[in-house]
Amino acid sequence: MNGGRFSWFNATSLTLGFAFLYLPMLILVIYSFNESRLVTVWAGFSTKWYGELLQNDAFLDAAWVTLKVGFWSSTLATVLGTMAAYVVVRSGRFTGRSLFSGMVYAPLVMPEVITGLALLLFFIAIGLDRGVLTIVLAHTTFAMCYVSVVVSSRLVTFDRSLEEAALDLGSTPFDAFRSVTLPIIAPAVISGWLLAFTLSLDDLVIASFTSGPSSTTLPIKIFSSVRLGVSPEINALSTIMIGIVTVGVITASIVSRRRLVRQRDDEQRALHQE
Amino acid sequence: MAQQQKKTVFEPWEDPSEKPIIRFKNVTKRFGDFTAIDNLTLDIYRREFFALLGPSGCGKTTLMRMLAGFETPTSGSILLDDKDIAAVPPNKREVNMMFQSYALFPHLTVYDNIAFGLRRSSMPKADIPGRVEQMLRLTQLTQFAKRKPHQISGGQRQRVALARSLAKAPKLLLLDEPLGALDKKLRNETQFELMDIQEKTGTTFVIVTHDQEEAMTVASRVAVMDQGRIVQVATPDRIYETPNSVYVADFIGDVNLITGKAYPGTGEQVEIHWGEAQAPIRANTSKSLAAGAEVKFAIRPEKIGIASEPPQDAANVVQGKVLDIAYLGNISTYHVELPSGDVLKAQATNSRRISRRNITWDDTVWLFWTDTAGIVLTE
Numbered sequence: 187m188n189g190g191r192f193s194w195f196n197a198t199s200l201t202l203g204f205a206f207l208y209l210p211m212l213i214l215v216i217y218s219f220n221e222s223r224l225v226t227v228w229a230g231f232s233t234k235w236y237g238e239l240l241q242n243d244a245f246l247d248a249a250w251v252t253l254k255v256g257f258w259s260s261t262l263a264t265v266l267g268t269m270a271a272y273v274v275v276r277s278g279r280f281t282g283r284s285l286f287s288g289m290v291y292a293p294l295v296m297p298e299v300i301t302g303l304a305l306l307l308f309f310i311a312i313g314l315d316r317g318v319l320t321i322v323l324a325h326t327t328f329a330m331c332y333v334s335v336v337v338s339s340r341l342v343t344f345d346r347s348l349e350e351a352a353l354d355l356g357s358t359p360f361d362a363f364r365s366v367t368l369p370i371i372a373p374a375v376i377s378g379w380l381l382a383f384t385l386s387l388d389d390l391v392i393a394s395f396t397s398g399p400s401s402t403t404l405p406i407k408i409f410s411s412v413r414l415g416v417s418p419e420i421n422a423l424s425t426i427m428i429g430i431v432t433v434g435v436i437t438a439s440i441v442s443r444r445r446l447v448r449q450r451d452d453e454q455r456a457l458h459q460e
Numbered sequence: 461m462a463q464q465q466k467k468t469v470f471e472p473w474e475d476p477s478e479k480p481i482i483r484f485k486n487v488t489k490r491f492g493d494f495t496a497i498d499n500l501t502l503d504i505y506r507r508e509f510f511a512l513l514g515p516s517g518c519g520k521t522t523l524m525r526m527l528a529g530f531e532t533p534t535s536g537s538i539l540l541d542d543k544d545i546a547a548v549p550p551n552k553r554e555v556n557m558m559f560q561s562y563a564l565f566p567h568l569t570v571y572d573n574i575a576f577g578l579r580r581s582s583m584p585k586a587d588i589p590g591r592v593e594q595m596l597r598l599t600q601l602t603q604f605a606k607r608k609p610h611q612i613s614g615g616q617r618q619r620v621a622l623a624r625s626l627a628k629a630p631k632l633l634l635l636d637e638p639l640g641a642l643d644k645k646l647r648n649e650t651q652f653e654l655m656d657i658q659e660k661t662g663t664t665f666v667i668v669t670h671d672q673e674e675a676m677t678v679a680s681r682v683a684v685m686d687q688g689r690i691v692q693v694a695t696p697d698r699i700y701e702t703p704n705s706v707y708v709a710d711f712i713g714d715v716n717l718i719t720g721k722a723y724p725g726t727g728e729q730v731e732i733h734w735g736e737a738q739a740p741i742r743a744n745t746s747k748s749l750a751a752g753a754e755v756k757f758a759i760r761p762e763k764i765g766i767a768s769e770p771p772q773d774a775a776n777v778v779q780g781k782v783l784d785i786a787y788l789g790n791i792s793t794y795h796v797e798l799p800s801g802d803v804l805k806a807q808a809t810n811s812r813r814i815s816r817r818n819i820t821w822d823d824t825v826w827l828f829w830t831d832t833a834g835i836v837l838t839e
């Protein structure tokens with residue numbers, strides 16, 4: 187609040203805003219520690235649903251699939267997204283540059299249902315059986331544009347003369363990228379990976395289009411079991427996911443904010459005379 | 461202007477059997493429709509210490525970047541050792557460049573910055589630490605070896621950049637304003653170090669500088685540039701004593717310029733008529749001039765004598781009034797207004813402590829110079 191001035195209006199709108207955002211999740215978290223099986227009746231504190239969750243093979247399988255998909259798709263998306271960002275930012279003007287960069291970013295605004303459907307049709311057309319692989323590929327395609335946005339915003343402030351200096355000292359272009367550019371933009375690449383991982387973790391729509399019978403992800407599992415009624419187990423599971431996503435997002439922002447700012451500062455100072 | 465007199469005569473550009481290490485042949489570089497380098501032809505010889513001098517934006521860095529391989533000429537060719545280097549990528553050229561912006565690697569220590577090029581060369585791994593230490597000592601950075609670039613001062617960063625480019629001892633070293641951020645003492649020391657390195661290793665240096673004194677001190681030849689063109693290439697003393705144009709005369713050092721009309725006499729003598737009621741200036745020139753041609757007479761302030769009595773046997777004498785005196789310690793510059801309204805600057809050394817105490821503001825004085833003291837310029 188500007189100047190630290192306190193007003194009832196500000197306080198009320200802030201409270202309402204946060205309540206709107208977080209109250210539903212708070213209730214979910216509280217009820218995950220409920221003793222009772224009934225989701226709406228509070229019967230005392232217990233962690234037994236977390237225990238039961240560990241016994242539930244269907245959920246554990248889904249969690250494992252989700253983590254696998256998240257890891258591989260975000261890794262692939264980071265590699266491809268970084269490469270795309272590098273090409274868009276670096277190669278200057280080439281024929282079709284704006285078309286290319288537009289195409290990299292288009293999936294950001296594409297409705298998920300359409301992306302999902304398109305991918306489904308594509309996988310059927312090339313005869314790829316749906317399973318973990320298809321989800322990984324699907325998540326890679328939509329996550330790489332997010333990575334690319336994060337990385338290219340870092341690359342535009344990266345001074346080209348550092349790469350030139352590396353080339354001048356005998357590096358090949360690839361070596362210059364690996365030993366100069368990459369270490370300096372690493373914070374952006376890492377936060378791109380974390381963003382991609384988080385996106386993959388909570389995607390329901392695209393995953394349900396591209397998953398097969400043996401490859402149910404957690405969001406799909408939760409969604410389908412909720413249709414049979416909300417159980418405290420689901421609450422517990424959701425709480426864990428909220429935890430993971432929160433940690434991911436906070437880490438990503440800390441990594442990107444603190445190290446990005448500091449490194450940019452370093453770079454600037456290293457480049458210019460006082 | 462301090463001038464370093466070389467012991468042996470080093471003048472490969474006078475020797476027709478000598479092959480230049482670098483040849484620019486009609487090189488033009490355009491950025492869009494802006495011409496940064498304009499049909500430039502230039503030879504630089506092995507073991508030269510070649511200085512590029514010129515105002516900001518005249519294309520010095522662009523010239524360097526073409527040698528290093530970061531820009532390709534729009535037309536014309538650049539030869540290094542008789543080979544066209546257009547197709548050779550920067551990492552395959554035996555050329556190292558010290559960037560005007562330093563371009564130090566922010567994530568590496570001073571030590572690793574200097575070792576960067578060596579690790580990518582054919583130097584045996586075991587020899588690298590020794591070479592880096594040597595460079596650190598040379599640039600007085602030993603105690604900063606473990607620091608990152610942002611933890612050292614601006615002048616220290618400049619020395620890291622210098623050390624990094626020197627480390628590989630390349631055939632050709634390009635230094636883009638290498639000493640600008642150093643204080644005078646360190647700058648002088650480093651200048652002599654550079655000259656020393658060059659004597660020892662035989663590297664060819666091309667150096668950009670804004671500091672004329674530096675160019676005069678270190679350079680074997682100086683090129684004065686203007687808007688993408690080279691106006692004059694010559695040894696520092698020739699550039700200073702016999703500039704080929706008003707631009708060069710004005711750019712290097714302090715100069716008095718008098719516009720007049722030339723009337724050639726016998727031999728090399730010429731009389732320059734200027735201002736009403738002024739005796740013509742008597743000068744020498746090897747140029748053949750048409751009678752009445754418009755010329756500029758250029759003379760350095762230190763070549764003009766000043767006296768409070770009319771001198772007897774000087775070729776040129778003018779009378780004037782002291783307008784201003786700039787005391788510079790070892791010398792004083794007198795601004796003297798002539799009856800025509802022109803102001804001439806004359807310099808005199810303050811050899812005695814109360815020297816020329818008799819000349820002060822508003823005094824009537826006589827300025828005098830010989831007929832060989834100035835030069836006649838037509839462009």
Ligand SMILES: Nc1ncnc2c1ncn2[C@@H]1O[C@H](COP(=O)(O)OP(=O)(O)OP(=O)(O)O)[C@@H](O)[C@H]1O
Binds near residue numbers: 491514521523
């Ligand atoms: N990549 C570029 N695109 C467009 N114009 C450029 C580019 N690089 C340089 N120029 C222009 O070319 C001209 C020469 O630039 P250059 O950097 O060679 O100047 P300089 O002589 O090194 O100046 P300074 O002494 O200020 O460093 C300038 O007018 C500059 O604006």
Ligand SMILES: [Mg+2]
Binds near residue numbers: 520522636
């Ligand atoms: Mg420059």
